[in-house]
Amino acid sequence: MEPIVVKNLTKTFNGFKAVDSINFTVKKGEIFGLLGPNGAGKTTTIKMLVTLLKPSSGEAKVAGYDVVKQPNMVRKNIGIVFQEPTLDLELTAKENLDFHARLYGLNKKRREERIKEVLKLVDLYDKANLQVKKFSGGMQRRLEIARGLLHFPKVLFLDEPTLGLDAQTRRKIWDYIIEMKEREDVTIILTTHYIEEADKLCDRVAIIDKGKIIALDDPENLKKMVGEDVVSLTVNDPERLIDELALEEIRKIVRIEDRLELSVVKGEIMIPRMVEIAQKVGVEVKSVSLRKPTLEDVFIHLTGREIREESGKNAFWRR
Numbered sequence: 001m002e003p004i005v006v007k008n009l010t011k012t013f014n015g016f017k018a019v020d021s022i023n024f025t026v027k028k029g030e031i032f033g034l035l036g037p038n039g040a041g042k043t044t045t046i047k048m049l050v051t052l053l054k055p056s057s058g059e060a061k062v063a064g065y066d067v068v069k070q071p072n073m074v075r076k077n078i079g080i081v082f083q084e085p086t087l088d089l090e091l092t093a094k095e096n097l098d099f100h101a102r103l104y105g106l107n108k109k110r111r112e113e114r115i116k117e118v119l120k121l122v123d124l125y126d127k128a129n130l131q132v133k134k135f136s137g138g139m140q141r142r143l144e145i146a147r148g149l150l151h152f153p154k155v156l157f158l159d160e161p162t163l164g165l166d167a168q169t170r171r172k173i174w175d176y177i178i179e180m181k182e183r184e185d186v187t188i189i190l191t192t193h194y195i196e197e198a199d200k201l202c203d204r205v206a207i208i209d210k211g212k213i214i215a216l217d218d219p220e221n222l223k224k225m226v227g228e229d230v231v232s233l234t235v236n237d238p239e240r241l242i243d244e245l246a247l248e249e250i251r252k253i254v255r256i257e258d259r260l261e262l263s264v265v266k267g268e269i270m271i272p273r274m275v276e277i278a279q280k281v282g283v284e285v286k287s288v289s290l291r292k293p294t295l296e297d298v299f300i301h302l303t304g305r306e307i308r309e310e311s312g313k314n315a316f317w318r319r
C-alpha cells in the first residue's frame with residue numbers, strides 16, 4: 001500500500017473550488033512536493049490529508065487509512081509541520097519535544113532516547129535546554145521538523161518548510177530533510193512556492209495551480225517539457241517582435257509584460273538571429289538572457305504566468 005493515495009480530492013469553499021479533483025500517489029520513502037503559487041490550494045490539500053479539513057468530495061488514504069473514515073488512525077501515523085509556527089516560545093527545546101512525546105504516549109525512557117535522537121538529527125542537541133524564544137527562525141524551523149518526527153510517523157507533512165527563511169538557512173534545512181529521509185523510515189510530502197526547493201529536494205513534484213494538478217513528474221522530466229534552452233528577451237514592443245519571430249526553431253513564446261520567454265533548441269545560435277530581426281524591424285532590445293529551463297519555466301510554459309508573482313499579470317500565448 002502506497003503511503004498516500006489521493007483520488008479526485010476536492011474542497012469547495014462557498015462554491016469556490018480551492019482544490020479541484022486532484023489525483024496523485026506518493027511512494028514509500030520519497031520526498032514528494034506540491035509546487036504552486038500562493039492560493040493554489042496546497043495548504044488546503046495538506047489539511048484534508050491530515051484530517052483537519054473534510055473533503056467536499058473524492059477520497060484519500062494516508063498510511064493505509066481513509067482520512068474521513070479513520071481519522072484517528074491517520075493522525076497516529078503522521079507528523080505535521082504547519083506553515084505557521086506552533087512552538088511554545090517560553091519552553092526549552094527539550095520541553096517542547098517532551099510535551100509532544102507525552103501526547104503520543106511515549107514512555108519516559110523512550111522519550112529521552114528519541115528526543116536526543118531527533119535533536120541530533122537537526123543539530124540542536126547542544127541547545128536542548130535553551131528557551132525557544134532565544135532561537136533564530138531557522139533553528140525554530142529545525143526544531144519543529146524534529147518534533148514532527150518524534151513519534152516515528154510513517155508520513156511527514158511539511159507545509160512550506162522554509163517559508164520566510166533566508167536562502168542560506170533554507171539550504172541547510174534541505175540538508176536536514178534529506179538526511180532525515182535517509183536515516184528515518186519516513187515518507188515526506190511538502191508544499192512550497194520556492195522553485196529551487198522543489199527542484200533540489202523532491203524526488204517528484206506535482207505542479208498545482210488554481211486547485212488543479214497541471215503536471216506531475218520528477219524535476220528533470222518536467223524541465224524537459226520546456227525544451228533545451230530558454231531565452232528571455234526584454235523589448236519595447238513585444239507584440240511587434242512576436243509577429244516577426246516566426247522561426248521554425250522557436251518552440252513556444254510566452255509574453256509577460258515587456259518580456260518574451262522563448263523555448264528554443266540552441267539558444268546561443270538563436271540569440272543573434274533574434275536580435276538581428278528585432279533591429280531590422282526597429283524593436284529595441286533592452287536585455288537578453290539565456291538559461292536552462294527551471295521549474296519556473298515549466299510553470300510559465302503551462303500557465304503563461306510566473307509562480308512568484310502575486311497578482312497574476314497578463315501573459316499571452318503564441319503557438
Ligand SMILES: Nc1ncnc2c1ncn2[C@@H]1O[C@H](COP(=O)(O)OP(=O)(O)O)[C@@H](O)[C@H]1O
Nearest residue numbers: 013017018036037038039040041042043044045
Ligand atoms: N477556510 C477558507 N475559506 C474560504 N476560502 C479559503 C479557505 N481556506 C483557503 N481558502 C482559499 O482557497 C484557496 C487556496 O488556499 P490555500 O490552500 O491556502 O493555498 P496555498 O496554500 O497554495 O497558498 C485560496 O484562494 C484561499 O483564499
Ligand SMILES: [Mg+2]
Nearest residue numbers: 042043083160
Ligand atoms: Mg499555503
